[in-house]
């Protein structure tokens with residue numbers, strides 16, 4: 001039951017994080033590129049951030065707690081020694097990359113975003129979206145034994 005509650009919270013947070021980024025990539029980004037207008041992307045970011053960032057924290061916390069349930073404890077991370085641990089370690093690496101991209105967006109990209117920066121913004125948005133989907137696919141492998 002405990003594991004199931006964690007899993008439900010994990011899936012809710014994954015829906016928010018991945019769903020939000022897919023929506024941004026598939027709706028707002030193409031429109032921004034077409035109109036060469038960045039306001040819609042900036043508005044989306046400002047609205048999404050207050051729920052997106054907590055969702056990412058929930059993903060990390062519930063993910064780590066579920067990993068402990070599979071006996072993938074802190075000391076085993078990044079050893080790539082068994083199928084479930086490999087999934088957890090890959091997810092942690094992808095999460096670190098995501099956090100790095102989020103910090104870069106927050107500090108350097110968005111404060112002075114203009115239409116000239118659209119290719120850079122598009123690359124970063126698509127990268128975070130693809131990483132999110134990859135983490136979802138990796139997570140789905142756990143119930144079939146891992147990687």
Ligand code: HEM
Nearest residue numbers: 014059060063064066067091095132135136139140142143
């Ligand atoms: C963007 C970040 C993440 C997304 C989108 C995501 C998504 C998912 C999804 C869709 C599942 C499948 C659950 C199922 O089969 O019912 C899952 C499972 C899992 N995730 Fe994540 N996850 C993320 C981050 C993390 C992190 C950072 C960790 C570990 C530190 C983690 C650890 C796990 C574990 C251990 C499971 C297996 C749960 C189980 O089936 O019992 N996840 N994840």
